Amino acid sequence: MMVYRLDLQARAQAWADMDVPEMRRRATEAARDMDVESLWSLTEAHLLLNGLSGAKVSRHTIRAYRKGLETFLEYARMVGLQLLRPRPNHGVAYARWLEAKGYNTSTVRVRLAASRKLFAALRWAGATDATPFADVRPAPDPVPRTEKRKPYSDVEVEELVRASDLEEKVILLLGAHAGLRVSEIAGLQRLDVHLDGEQPYLMVTGKRQKRQGVPLSRTLAKALYAWLNATPNLQGRVLSSGSVDYVQNRVKAVCERTGIPYSRRQVHGLRHSAGTRIYSDTADLLAVRDHLRHADITSSEIYVEYSRKMKTSPVKAW
Structure with missing residues (x-):
């Protein structure tokens, strides 16, 4: 990480050390030629x-x-967009x-x-x-936020853990118990x-570092203890790979083995499981905020809805 x-x-x-004319020249040439590497270096x-x-x-x-820069340049080449002189509606057309x-x-x-x-x-x-994206926003999402990245139920988490090897268990519990994001x-x-110590813990580097x-x-602490002792050869990392794709693929593989849906929940659904379980157990939004490290308690409010949706319908026994 330091390297x-x-x-x-x-x-x-290298860019900061350039004099103004040279910086302008390099940026102008990169934009004119749509040079991906030079434009990315500047960005x-x-x-x-x-x-x-x-x-x-x-x-x-x-x-x-x-990835966003590469996608935009794909669009720009397709429609003949000139980066130095984009048309007023190119931004919204790209959206x-x-x-x-x-x-x-x-x-x-x-x-x-x-x-x-x-x-x-x-x-x-x-x-x-040019500022072609100054006022451009995506269209409103028609899918309610409670229908996206739904939490895995407690029963599903237990089934996933039972079907996992030791590393997969650690991954699942880091999401479903500790509430970590995939990154x-x-x-x-x-x-x-x-x-x-009496209370095992992690120091987590979250958003904005x-x-x-x-x-x-206790379950996660025990799994981590077993995994770390079994893998002393790893170079400072907890997992075998520091790749987000690796984590996603391991969770997806366990879901496929158990028949538990991964689509529309993915790894982030495990974090939602943690927040939902905390709110269901405590009815305390501050506890959710603190455990998931939300900067604003409004981000925690969705777990009230998740908790309600996962309860048995009041009309089921009618």
């Missing part, structure tokens, strides 16, 4: 030097913005194109954010003053696991 940070800093520093530098997270920008954000391709609302939102960042970088370099599961380091402690259930 990655240093490489990222070095690439951004990445702007993200590091001027973004809200600064040097602590996460790998997840960088991956998402890189509708993404929606027509079947991307969900959250993905469209991330793709648009990446495109905004590209043009912010081009303006920063003095290559253009947090993938990036968890051994030095962040504290199993000694915020570090917070997360208490462990």
